[in-house]
Amino acid sequence: MDYLDKPDNLGKANYISRKELLDQIRQLQFMSIELTLFLNTHPYDSAALEDHNATVTKLRRLQNLYNKRYGMLTPMSISRGDSWEWVESPWPWERSYEED
Amino acid sequence: MKKINNKPCKCLTANRYEVETTSCIIPTPQRMANAYVPIQIYGPLYSPREGLAKGTIFPELYSPYPY
Numbered sequence: 001m002d003y004l005d006k007p008d009n010l011g012k013a014n015y016i017s018r019k020e021l022l023d024q025i026r027q028l029q030f031m032s033i034e035l036t037l038f039l040n041t042h043p044y045d046s047a048a049l050e051d052h053n054a055t056v057t058k059l060r061r062l063q064n065l066y067n068k069r070y071g072m073l074t075p076m077s078i079s080r081g082d083s084w085e086w087v088e089s090p091w092p093w094e095r096s097y098e099e100d
Numbered sequence: 101m102k103k104i105n106n107k108p109c110k111c112l113t114a115n116r117y118e119v120e121t122t123s124c125i126i127p128t129p130q131r132m133a134n135a136y137v138p139i140q141i142y143g144p145l146y147s148p149r150e151g152l153a154k155g156t157i158f159p160e161l162y163s164p165y166p167y
Contacts, residue, residue, distance in 0.1 A: 027148035027149050031152075038142070041140075
């Protein structure tokens with residue numbers, strides 16, 4: 001999976017839009033679910049294991065980047081500043097925030 | 101020839117492992133269903149973007165319903 005092997009996609013990720021960042025997070029979450037299902041029945045498959053670890057590593061980095069840049073992704077994120085940021089974050093139907 | 105509903109039924113005398121496509125009742129003794137799934141071999145994957153769009157990251161599992 002060469003797109004995960006690139007030394008640091010995050011350097012490039014610093015310049016991607018909020019929507020693209022969210023899209024990539026969603027894609028990697030799905031990827032990790034799929035690899036989980038495969039690994040549950042193939043626990044010794046080293047290639048799948050490697051891809052799973054690379055996927056989760058990149059996913060966490062993107063989630064942390066989102067958290068730092070835009071705030072809480074879920075209530076289990078870090079809340080920046082002095083107040084509970086979650087109540088200030090957009091509702092799922094407020095899609096326009098993705099265009100920021 | 102055995103009869104079901106007064107009609108001759110071939111399946112009652114057929115090999116019990118054979119699947120009959122006639123309207124006969126399934127012959128006895130019956131076997132419980134045996135599910136079989138071939139083991140999946142790890143190979144090339146879709147990209148995360150393509151995988152999410154298609155609903156699977158495994159090309160061998162991509163099977164859209166033919167509308």
